Amino acid sequence: MLIHLSIKNLAIVKSLDIDFRQGLSVITGETGAGKSIAIDALGLCLGDRAEASLVRANSSKADVSATFDTTQLLNVQKWLIDNDFMDADEVPADLIIRRVISSEGRSKAYINGFPVPLQQLKLLASNLVSVHGQHAHQQLLKPDMQKRVVDNFADHADLLHDVKSHYGSLNQAHRELELLLGEQQSRTDRKSLLEYQVQELDEFALSENEFQELEIEHKKLSNSQTLLEQTQKSFYCLYDADENSAMNAVQTSVEMLAELQEHDAELSPIVAILNEALINLDEASNQLRAYSDKLEIDPMRMQQVEQRYSKALDFARKHGVRPEALYNCHQLLATELSELNKQEESLDALQQQLSVLNSQYLKSAKKLSESRIIASQALAQQVETHIQAMNMTKAKFSVQVDFDPRQSASSSGLDRIQFTISTNPGIAPDALDKVVSGGELSRVGLALQVISSKGNQIPTMIFDEVDTGISGPTASVVGKLLRKLGASCQVICVTHLPQVAASGNQQMFVTKFTDNETTETHMICLKENERIEELARLLAGDTLTDSAIANAKELLQHYQ
Structure with a gap:
């Protein structure tokens, strides 16, 4: 304390x-x-x-x-x-x-x-400490405060927690559903476009690195006639031109210098280089011959490569990417389409989940409502007893708890709670703000505060x-x-x-x-005598009379 x-x-x-x-x-x-x-x-x-x-x-x-x-x-x-x-x-x-x-x-x-x-x-x-201010009674006119008073009296924190927990799950699912539904039209439009684009690219079926390979082959086929003519001519100059071939010229030089190196050793390295050149020329000539032998001029293949290469360029321009990135673009579009399909599946699953969550929420809210109804009856009886003792002898106080599953879900359940009172016989009970005066509201509020204090720590x-x-x-x-x-x-x-x-x-x-x-x-x-003087002042004002002092003494003795 x-x-x-x-x-x-x-x-x-x-x-x-x-x-x-x-x-x-x-x-x-x-x-x-x-x-x-x-x-x-x-x-x-x-x-x-x-x-x-x-x-x-x-x-x-x-x-x-x-x-x-x-x-x-x-x-x-x-x-x-x-x-x-x-x-x-x-x-x-x-x-x-x-x-x-x-x-x-x-x-x-x-x-x-x-x-x-x-x-x-x-x-x-x-x-x-619990503080109750002089304006606290006015808060009793608010439905949320009345609900809070009932819940505090009922002391059913576990039921409130269940409702709040189920409401949190339900509310989260609702937000996710609203987000999916809000984007459904744009998602549908995007899905239609992606289905067309992915199907088109699926049919084209460009494999990874295929464009680079097409580009190389296209260049080769486009220049196949020139490649054949030039390689054959090069082979002729290197090897097949009889006495005028490069091989014959180098061979002749090697034979002439081989004899001379006996007279000057400095020529030996040159002879070695020329011998190595002969070997390289021979290897190059063999490879040129092999290359020109297998080089084919195939108009049909040229047409096929030309068509696929051109189509790849068209798709790249259509999707706004470099031709080399067309394969990756295809994969990204296919992934996006797959995600959109998953979202459609999630929408169906979420709607089913909402039904389950809503059922769980309703069940917990109903249990909370039943507890509130029981508590409200006991609360109303105690409040009525207290206010009748405070000179509201004919007052009838009640707490209405109406469970309405049609209203929007909230973290505090689905109840509408209203304190009603009838201060005089023959008058139907009505809401506090329509019936009680300021003094009567103070008495009701004080009764509720005293009642709610029992059992708290x-x-x-x-x-x-x-x-x-x-x-x-x-x-x-x-x-x-x-x-x-x-x-x-x-x-x-x-x-x-x-x-x-x-x-x-x-x-x-x-x-x-x-x-x-x-x-x-x-x-x-x-002290006691000072209390008597202060009580007399409260009773009679600033002028203390013998009568006021006597009344104050009697009042103090009555309570002590």
Whole structure:
């Protein structure tokens, strides 16, 4: 529970230290004195947004810290252990949360002296304090809030998780289906084009590297007559021209120089070179003869190669690629067509999957609805009991849960939940916003907050003027209700009602001091005689009469 709150240079507070006890602590004070300043400061420790305007004028920073006793808070201890703020064998000590806000609006948060991001602070805070603001009752008019209240009361987190999980799968499948359907026309058009292109290329059936081979063969066949004539002529010049052939000339030179090398050894290398030339000339002549013998002039083959080569060039121009890349282009188009066919198959499979997912979602949503119906009956009965005790003796409260499988799926199920009430006999129940006054709504809201607090593990509940619009005997009932709640958890309540103030186990008084230059807010814990004076002020105004004092004493004794 919260045991201490320290505030420095926050708004109109210069320095303030407050000790809190178990039970119901009430905060009262003059209008505009800053009764909610402690709640605002604690909110900063719980992760509320910080602004530069919160820093007291002429101060460089505001500093607030809240100290909690975690001895009995096993879930908080586990969180601290899991996040390395304490060891598993460590004896639980006080938990200190600190928030520092600079005059520029920057803020820092600390848990037991360790700096932490704000999101982590909020996770811890959700296990420590539950705050109910003075405008919280208005939220009850919203259908989503009514649904949340029922779910919190029902405590069926596992059913909510199932619905949310099935909804996530169903929603993902819907998005995939919408994407496929949205692209279906363009996919169909593209598929038709690809089918034509791939079929055309399949029929042509160009193999890998075939174009390069066609190009070589085409060039050879195109020049086959010239190749034959020139190679035969070369062979004649090298070998077959009798005395005028290259072979004969080199042979003659070799014979002449062979005789001379006996007279000059320097000619020997030249003779060796010429002998090697003879060998090469002979080899070249043989190869030329073989080449020209096998070289055929085949007009039919020339026509076939010409046609296929030209067709390959046409396809390359048609697809906007180099002829050498036509084979790869064919493979890419075939792959794309295959992928489009798979998407068509996926569309059919996805539609079948959607049917299964939708069935699973409906089943889980129906189970959730059945649990809500059971919980809503118990919730309505308890709310009705509480509000009848708060001077709404003829009120009839009910919770309608309508399961509608025709509405769009949502992560919270398929229920329409509405709180209805009849405040007078003979009047049909209707929605809260059409029936109740502000004070009656406050009573309904307070009843729901008290009911929803039962069984939760949050040790501290804060009510910031939630009794607005309540007075007279009803205020007395509210005070008793809050005091009873304080027996099971720590309750802090900002109030202007003397009946609620008298019901507190501890009463804080907030006052404002000004010297025409600066303004400060002070908060003190009242002793019994001081409480009587404050209760008398709440009962009778600023002028304290003997009658008001007597009434205050009687009121305080009634609750203590």
